[in-house]
Amino acid sequence: xxxxxxxxxxxxxxxxxxxxxxxxxxxxxxxxxxxxxxxxxxxxxxxxxxxxxxxxxxxxxxxxxxxxxxxxxxxxxxxxxxxxxxxxxxxxxxxxxxxxxxxxxxxxxxxxxxxxxxxxxxxxxxxxxxxxxxxxxxxxxxxxxxxxxxxxxxxxxxxxxxxxxxxxxxxxxxxxxxxxxxxxxxxxxxxxxxxxxxx
Numbered sequence: 001x002x003x004x005x006x007x008x009x010x011x012x013x014x015x016x017x018x019x020x021x022x023x024x025x026x027x028x029x030x031x032x033x034x035x036x037x038x039x040x041x042x043x044x045x046x047x048x049x050x051x052x053x054x055x056x057x058x059x060x061x062x063x064x065x066x067x068x069x070x071x072x073x074x075x076x077x078x079x080x081x082x083x084x085x086x087x088x089x090x091x092x093x094x095x096x097x098x099x100x101x102x103x104x105x106x107x108x109x110x111x112x113x114x115x116x117x118x119x120x121x122x123x124x125x126x127x128x129x130x131x132x133x134x135x136x137x138x139x140x141x142x143x144x145x146x147x148x149x150x151x152x153x154x155x156x157x158x159x160x161x162x163x164x165x166x167x168x169x170x171x172x173x174x175x176x177x178x179x180x181x182x183x184x185x186x187x188x189x190x191x192x193x194x195x196x197x198x199x
Contacts (some may be wrong), residue, residue, distance in 0.1 A: 017040060017076065018082060018084045020191065020192050021192075023191070024193065024194060026070045026074050029184075030074070033063045033066035033067045033070065034067050034180075037063035038174070040063065041060065061108070064177060065108040067177050067180055068180070070184075071101050071106055071183075071184055072101065072102050074188055079091055082189070084187075090174075094163075096163045097167065097180065097183055099164070100168050103164040104140065104168065104176075107147075111157070138173045140164075140168040140170065143165055
């Protein structure tokens with residue numbers, strides 16, 4: 001049995017059959033989380049904004065983790081033998097975007113670490129509370145901020161870590177979250193009777 005097939009049987013162990021109603025709700029929740037993240041980022045860039053920086057960071061992290069969590073759930077449900085017809089089974093045919101999102105989701109939720117950092121004025125600083133600056137960008141954390149590679153052992157975890165590093169590490173979170181939303185919209189929206197929206 002190939003690594004991908006073995007991984008597929010393990011990662012889909014708790015797989016449920018495709019359910020349009022559940023998938024529709026998950027897609028709408030993903031969109032709402034992304035909309036909330038985008039709106040908060042826009043507000044944080046407004047010079048007249050009086051947002052509390054510490055609370056803003058926590059809320060943005062919450063929205064980003066929600067986008068990633070709903071995307072992971074949709075991928076789990078849509079892929080596999082009982083999934084959505086025509087949806088790419090990312091367990092057997094890896095997709096770098098989905099792998100990066102699943103990795104970031106695991107780090108954000110299971111490891112309870114920050115998945116992003118503020119990059120003020122073009123110079124990177126680690127996040128320190130209380131924050132006393134307006135963010136110029138919120139970036140995905142670099143490799144040095146991740147757990148050691150040995151934590152991510154096994155073919156699936158190491159593949160997802162590589163995807164995260166190749167695609168997102170050190171880059172703006174806005175781009176990655178928009179990509180995830182667009183991917184899920186492209187593959188799920190029509191099947192659940194939701195108009196495809198642009199992020």
